[in-house]
Amino acid sequence: MSWIFAFFGVIARTASSVQGISMLILFPLTFLSNAFVPADTMPDWLQWFVNVNPVSHLVTAVRSLVNDGVVTGDVFVA
Known part of the structure; x- marks a missing residue:
């Protein structure tokens, strides 16, 4: 994901346009993740996208590190 935003930083003219583009990408990704609601309570089609x-992956990795102190596979994916 950082390479995508670095690309937008190279092609955009101002920092505020890069911020706007990044919010267009991150806003739906955040709300369509398991950050607010557990994935098993979501419909099947949405669970696929959440997975x-x-x-x-980032939220799951941080939760496992903070709550249990366990390094899971999500840490490496994130």
Whole structure:
């Protein structure tokens, strides 16, 4: 994801346009992740997207590190 935003930083003219583009990408990814609601309570079609969402992997990795102190596979994916 950082390479995508670095690319936008190179082609955009101002920093505020890069911020706007990044919000267009991150806003839906955040709300379509397991950051606010557990994935098993979501419909099947949304669970599929949550499982491949990079924000979900990041949230799961941080939760496992903070709550249990366990390094899971999500840490490496994130």
